[in-house]
Amino acid sequence: MKSFPAGGVHPPQNKLTAGHGIEKLPIPSSVVIPVSQHIGAPAEIIVQKGDIVKTGQLIAQSKGFVSTNIHSSVSGKISKIDTVIDPQGFKQPAVYIDVEGDEWLPSINRDTGIDSNVVLTADEIINRCQEAGLVGMGGASFPIHVKLKIPEGKKCDVLLINGAECEPYLTNDHRMMLEYGEEIIIGVSIMMKALKVDKAMIGIESNKPDAIEHLKKISSRFLGITVHALKVKYPQGAEKQLIKSLINREVPLGRLPIDVNTVVQNISTAYAVYEAVQKNKPLFERVVTVTGKSVKNPGNYMVRIGTSIQNLIDAAGGLPEDTGKIVVGGPMMGKALKNLSAPVVKGTSGIVLFQEIESNRVEESPCIRCGKCVSACALKLEPYLMARLVEKGLYERAEEEGVANCCECASCHYICPAGRPLLDYLRLGKQTVLRMARERAAKKQAI
């Protein structure tokens, strides 16, 4: 079984919803769609209060290459253009829409029949992905068309598909693979065409044998697509670790996957690519896992972007009495939610409701220099040392120790027996060091 060699941790998996089929959440009475649901420049709103929009209609136009379009996820009337606090806690402009019916743009092919005949050319595929507002759906929300367009002078020889889903609790990708396997594999072949590669590898953690089996069967009918079981170990699905596990290449420090001739995309992204290219459907809905030990009806819900998280929680049986923390994303890298009216965005993979007793951090005590954080770091950094240097304000030393390369996977923080808030320090260190590097570069340019 494939895996990355160094580091990693084994948090309890708690995949409570693995057996829950995807349910369509009824369309809410109103949605709020933020304009910045991706890495890069926010999109520019092109509608006005009072406008009538259809499902799938463009409401905010991407600005620049690293940016994406935003579409209406419902049909209805724009009630206002205002701001909203998104699930990450950032305030940003958003379009508020009151729902009336569900009338889709006629250009979208709503026939659910599988269409495996890809007629678009490579460039047309990339354009379509850009128009459809596709972003990576694993969490980072990087615009897809940027990743599919190989920069001048680089080359790609294999496409990697991330089906690891190594975050505990989350099962949305797992369900997608089981229920939309055919579409996903076609989506993969579409991306292969866009990248002009003849090889794609899908990596899935071995705790999902049914998904591995299913995709293996389907992919056997496609040339060049293989499915691989990965060892269950966090962070198996982190981009650099996945590349190491699947094709044994190490992305050099500070570089991107394309520097080792590969591109990584996520399972749900492959599905979105299929829909955009074969059905001309923009990205306006996604599957979100709603789960937690006390949740009454945990499940995987297909929801329209812009639906409030409150709505989702209601669908799952309401907020349990003992809830102490609501996390958007998984427990390792997710963000604690401040406000239940935040909308689901393109990168929202799950909502985890933690019980009060699970919510508090463990008590902090002095570092006992056990080295467990060092052994846990898949990037082979020394978290205890970087954290201590940051704590003392020694940012230059922290930079030497490589704090800027930390991928914020939280393995070190998870394992630390002294309950040291390692990741807090590492994030602060990383941000500061990156800023220092930018300032240095600016100064150099000025001279």
Next chain:
Amino acid sequence: MSRLLNVSAAPHAHSNETTKKLMYGVVIALVPALLTSIYFFGYGALIVTSVSVASCLLFEFLIQKFLLKKPLSINDGSALVTGLLLAMNVPSNLPIFIIVIGALFSIGIAKMSFGGLGNNPFNPALAGRVFLLISFPAQMTTWPQPLGFATKYVDALTGETPLGAMQRGALDALPSTNDLLLGHIGGSMGEVGAIALLVGFAYMLIRKIISWHIPVSIIGTIAIFTGILWKIDPSQYADPLFHILSGGVLLGAIFMATDYVTSPMNHKAMIIYGIGIGLLTVVIRIWGAYPEGVSFAILIMNAFVPLMNRYIKIKPFGEEVKNG
């Protein structure tokens, strides 16, 4: 909704491992060795252990409460471990006042004066032992015979340790491997009973309290080094198995050298540290003045740990591109 929600930053999960659990894990791992030494040395072992543990806890408590005025942490288990290890490192007929002095040195000087758990450069129990060895050489080197509960605490029948015999060149007076394995030899409490120590080692490995790197590299180095000497001249040098099973090598390698605070952080440095301890141990044993080289070897290598942590680094992921 007017409920207060926790909004702490990621991660939202923790391994549930705590300093306390790890320390008590070490205590559990020491139980077989403790029982063995009580079996062989009777009441003396019980008395020495209780006095050592009680005084370590007491000194930690007093210093934290009245000198440092810091929050109390005596229940984190680290003082308990120091107390047990100190007891394991002394003869089971050591007078009470000497044990108390050893505990005071271990906790007061070697641990608390550096800022307490996490900051001490030297293993507190070993520092205590070596302090006693220098201050009370006579009492620290008379070893009671292992006669079980027939071993008296006061006026016990004493004899030499196997290593003592080895150093005066009496290779034919060495005990059999069987006696070494089971602990039927003279020595400090924790030096006897190799099997009991190995059981503790296995437990700590399974619980992932320690990794194999330090103990294995110490024992491996000693085996190779003494093996070479033995091959050269078996009439002058004892065989490697004897070296490993006697004189606290196992206790040192498994329980003392692996002390978190005073050992290196990454696996590469751990192996170098282990090799250093192994080499120094043999050199001190064979050419030095003290038959038990392990304690000194560990303390010497402790001194290098800060340097090792600074300069012996593992190569970060992606540092050197090797694509295949």
